[in-house]
Amino acid sequence: MKKLSFFLFLILTFHMNNAYAITTDLEKIYLENGEYTEATKAIQEGNTSFNKDIPLPTRLPPILFTHVFASFNQKSSQLTIYYLDENNGKKHYTLAIIPNDNDMSYPNDAKKVNLENGQEMVYFKRNDFITYRTVVNEFEYTFIVDKTSNKTIDVNGIMKIINSMIQKLSPGSKFN
Template identity: 25%
Template sequence: MVILIKLGILHLKYIEVIENGQAYFTFVNFTLFIVFLVIYATANDKSSPYEEIYPEIGYKTVDDALEDFEQHFKQKLKLPLRVPPISFTHHFGRFSDLDGVNNNSFELKFINDQLSENHYKIDVRPIKNNIPIREKYVIKTFKLKNGVVANYMTISGFNVLVFERDGWQYMLSIDKRVSDKVTPETLLDIANSIEY
């Protein structure tokens, strides 16, 4: 019924067009076009699944990305055996072999398409190309089982545990919105699960 009333108003403006000139006629056509676009866009507004989106931006299976990384550096990479105690629907890997040796890194991403806050990421790069840690961002310092120092900090909406081992810098990042479920100690347990 509301649509009929709006169409009736538009029809009256169309009648005015005949009496007063073409300005209203253009307005009516433009309004109908906008209404059509809004209805069409709403009906077809379906987001693409992660299985389509992530490969388009360079992600692939974790095994394939890990193999690319290891072949590039001619060295095996150990990953944590544990993950945070929250649910994930997808996991992807990406080896970034960008221009210049300093930019090469491996990224492992765990996400949940129903709960955006369930977002966990592991970034690994050679120590010689590490991301410098600024002391002012360090909230707490831990020692891993192997004696290595790990710095816990907050960066851009993520809680991050950074440590170095076997020639690599590891950054374990978890969305701050799940910090009640994934504590610094949880990230420490995950980091210690590399010991195998």
């Protein structure tokens, strides 16, 4: 029995050390090169650059994420937030936010749906990703979901995420 317990202890220890190494490697890749930072820092950079708070969704997709990284590109005025699962390299969810310039172009096969407040959301598929775009409060939001995650979060799910922003911005609206 002692041999079995010791063997199980070794397996668990190796597994935990291996999980720590994966986490550390992922953080090194995203944080050490300086392009990405903690989400709160990048959001604050964006708020400062735009001289206003960037409305963010209060809801996330029902997908497991182990890490959140972000970047604010001063040159292109783009805030990008990356949600990743270190245990599944196929699950990605990205939110990119830029000031709305009313010059959004879409592929010919893009589909349009109306949100509950009548606002339009456009979505289209390219390669292994689904892209959803809409404008909320002077900002253009682009939600990018990979094919694997799209099985869990679909058009209606993205609409709920966008509506969570609209609800936050419109106290007393029909969304409350």
